[in-house]
Amino acid sequence: MQLSLGPLLYYWPRHTVLAFYEAIAHTAIDTVYLGETVCSRRHELRLPDWLDIAARLRAAGKQVVLSTQVLLESGAEVGTMHKIAANPDYLVEANDMGAVQRLAGRQPFVAGPQLNLYNLPSLAWMAGLGARRWVMPLEMRRTDLAVLQQGRPAGLQTEVFAYGRMPLAYSARCFTARHRNLPKDDCRFSCLDHPDGLLLQTRESAHFLVLNGTQTQSARVYNLIDALPELQALGVDLVRLSPQAEHMAEVIALFDAVRCGTLAPFDAHARLQPLLPGQGCNGYWHGQPGLDQVAPGAGVPA
Known part of the structure; x- marks a missing residue:
């Protein structure tokens, strides 16, 4: 089973992004997804910059996948998606049906988690359109994945989101800008001030959601490190870790240790807790509400 690093969901300064991927090149990550998937106004890096990073990571032995934007709202964004789909060097993750249409019959691709593939016919x-890999929807439970694993098409790899704040929704409105009473077209790049997103609390001061520009995320951090043996037994090919601003190399090392059998899942889960940017959860995997934390070997929240 391979470890993959999902696309960077946050807006970081250029030098921070370059340093981050330089560090990733020296980790146990097997596959790296690159590109802007949330907002085209994030201009610290453009497509040629992502391609330069891709070349460096490939030289370091990583498989590189270019990810397309999830919600396309302008002709310029569609044009960028076409350029990514037409690149001759790297596999592409299609995150909307426009990208699927562009890639179908032309080259293999990864069917991203936002395509919402829930059953064997899909x-x-x-x-049949050319997908080489599919990423399980975030809220799918393990019992449903087991059914799909038994009947999935030959040659189709399965990837499961296993760590990070969950992208729950996308909107044409930028909620980070709205928080500052700014219009989306004059957001002043407010996302730069929130390297792990802007935490939203209820009136009772409970952590609820995270605002990340046009994307809404879970406040809690999805964490399936203690389920890695189960994922391996189900025949999952890749588990995806989502980038965070701090401790990413340590997070990767813990997942790698469990994957290789040099660290027990329970011990890894305990060591991972101080590295999380928020409280952990794994409810969706167990068929529970997503924000629940189900104890290992249990069927009820801890």
């Missing part, structure tokens, strides 16, 4: 259809 997997067969996507594989």
